[in-house]
Amino acid sequence: MRPIQKIKLPHDHVERLHFIKRLFPEAEGADLRSEWAGGRMQAIKKLNEVDAIAYAKNRNFLNGTVTHLSPYLRHGCITLNEVLVFVKRRFGNAAENMLMQLAWRDYWRQVWHVKGNAILSEMEPAKVKLDYQPLSDAVRQAKTGLPCMDGFIQTLTREGYLHNHARMWLASYIVHHLKTDWREAADWFESRLLDGDLASNHLSWQWVASTFSSKPYYFNKESLARYTGQRYCADCRAACPFDDNYEALSARLFKQATTEAGKLYAISPVPMHASSDSKAIAVFVHDEMLGASNLLMQKPFPKIFVFDPVLYEDWPLNRLQFMADCLSEMMSVEVWVGHTHEVLQHKGVGQLVTQDTPNLKIKALLKPYATRWEPVAKLVNVEISEQRLKRFSRYWEKVGPVLLGAV
Ligand SMILES: Cc1cc2nc3c(=O)[nH]c(=O)nc-3n(C[C@H](O)[C@H](O)[C@H](O)COP(=O)(O)OP(=O)(O)OC[C@H]3O[C@@H](n4cnc5c(N)ncnc54)[C@H](O)[C@@H]3O)c2cc1C
Structure with a gap:
């Protein structure tokens, strides 16, 4: 297990990128683009x-x-x-x-x-028959043979960002054409995004799959060619699986649903630690509150952010670098690497104030502490x-x- 370490982030952006790369050599993916x-x-x-x-x-x-x-x-x-x-x-x-x-x-x-x-499980029964094939290496490696889909996957891997329409096309192709397990695909997709967010991501995949919508989402070549400005279609030599009218595509892609209940997926437990009876208070800064203007930054308590493997082990390099950029502007925050409970024990902290989050991993991690969850304003x-x-x-x-x- 990695010993806890307090780190000082370099002021310079480029130096910071290198620093994070050295700190997390196991993090996968590309560097953060400027x-x-x-x-x-x-x-x-x-x-x-x-x-x-x-x-x-x-x-x-x-x-x-x-x-x-x-x-x-x-x-x-x-x-x-x-x-x-x-x-x-x-x-x-x-x-x-x-x-x-x-x-x-x-x-x-x-x-x-x-x-x-x-x-993270199916919210409703699917409205068409879904299949649950594993996510193929061809998708993971951008080798589907379709210039549009491979182009989207390459952009996702390189930048950590995709336009909303490209996300919809790619998800629909993976779930309805390749008959992939939407949940495995959603996990893969989320782990590559800079904006990866369980709610927006997993529920969007369910919207495409039809387990949280009244019908599956699908598209045809005409639509893709129009909204991409022919970027991929103009010189494409592949046998296009999208080149049809909507009726024919629907007949080819969808079979009648056969289940009356949505599929349930197991959730991995988060390790629990003993509670602390210390009275010392700190602000626990998590990944949804990386803004210097966050009101909790005004509290007269130490502010602690931990790059905890329980939360961030699988995050790609560019996202860790993005977080480091955010933290570098938050002068009052102590940044640590290691396990949260060890850092809090080392600091003698037993009570926390933090921003409320629906992220149940963070909730479980902080369960041993008396934690005040400050609400986030709704829209x-x-x-x-x-x-x-x-x-x-x-x-x-x-x-x-x-x-x-x-x-
Ligand atoms: C399969 C799939 C997965 C997705 N995964 C994520 C994700 O992990 N994180 C994420 O933030 N968004 C996700 N989205 C939603 C949307 O694609 C992105 O929010 C949007 O593309 C971000 O780019 P933008 O900031 O330029 O958006 P803009 O179009 O400029 O919209 C402004 C803001 O509105 C919000 N927004 C816009 N469209 C949506 C939408 N459909 N759903 C939710 N919020 C929206 C976002 O916060 C966005 O930043 C996903 C969509 C799909 C179809």
């Missing part, structure tokens, strides 16, 4: 570049004016509410399209809050019943009018 440098300052820069009017017109195109805010929102460099207020002030209700997309993130998070780890302050959380459309019926009337 356009994805982490931290609140980068998030604010990207926010200032948002163009909600162009977004409404072209967000479905691969070269559309999307915000690239997802890794920053995911790690708490900036909050959904900050983006909401900014966009509403600058564009008013002309930003409706963007506000609705922001609401998708809030929606998935609320489902996670209510359902917890159940989102709009309205109660959404569990019934409404069954579909985004029902959630939006309630949230949409408030969101468009707010600010």
Whole structure:
């Protein structure tokens, strides 16, 4: 087991990238690209570049004016509410399209809050017959033979980011054409994303698969060619599995569902440790609160972040580097490597304050400590019943009018 170690992150971005690479030699994947440098300052820069009017017109195109805010929102460099207020002030209700997309993130998070780890199993019976083949090496290595899909996988691996439409196409191809187990594919996908988020990711895969939607998501060549600007199709020589009309594709891809219950997947337990009776308090900084403006940074207690293998062992190199960028702006935070309970024991800490999270791994890790979970503001302050959380459309019926009337 690795001994605990307090680290000092270099001020310089490039030095920091090398430092993290040396610190986690086992981390897989590419270095963080400069356009994805982490931290609140980068998030604010990207926010200032948002163009909600162009977004409404072209967000479905691969070269559309999307915000690239997802890794920053995911790690708490900036909050959904900050983006909401900014966009509403600058564009008013002309930003409706963007506000609705922001609401998708809030929606998935609320489902996670209510359902917890159940989102890692099938939420509903599939509406078509699903197969559960293992994720192939051809997909993992971007060797499917289809320039579009291989291109998306290469971008994912190189950058840790994919446009939303490409995520949908790739997920649909993997689940419905290759008949892969959606959960294995979702785990693989999430482990490569800079914005990897159990709620948005796993529930989106279920939306594509039809275990959290009323029908499976699929697409044809005409649609892909249009929204990619022919980038892959123009010179493609592959036998295209998408080149058909929707009726023919549906008949080829889908068979009648045969189960009346969704598949359940086992959840690996998180190791538990003895409780502590120390009265010393600290702020526990986790991966959803990596913004210098987080209100808990104002508390008069030590602030501790731990690169704990229980939480981050499988994260790719670029994501660890992204987190290090964020932490380097948070001057008051002590950064440690090792096991959380050992760090807290070493510091004599027995009580914690932290930001609430639906992440049950973090909840289990902190269970031995008296922990105050500070709530995170929802996108709009309205109660959404569990019934409404069954579909985004029902959630939006309630949230949409408030969101468009707010600010
Ligand atoms: C299979 C699949 C897996 C996905 N996995 C993730 C994930 O792990 N983490 C993640 O943050 N998003 C995920 N998404 C949602 C979406 O693709 C990304 O949030 C979006 O592409 C991020 O790019 P952007 O910031 O430029 O988005 P923009 O289009 O500029 O949208 C602005 C913000 O709105 C939110 N948003 C937009 N669309 C969605 C959506 N469909 N669902 C949830 N939030 C949305 C995001 O926070 C995003 O940053 C997934 C979608 C699919 C289909």
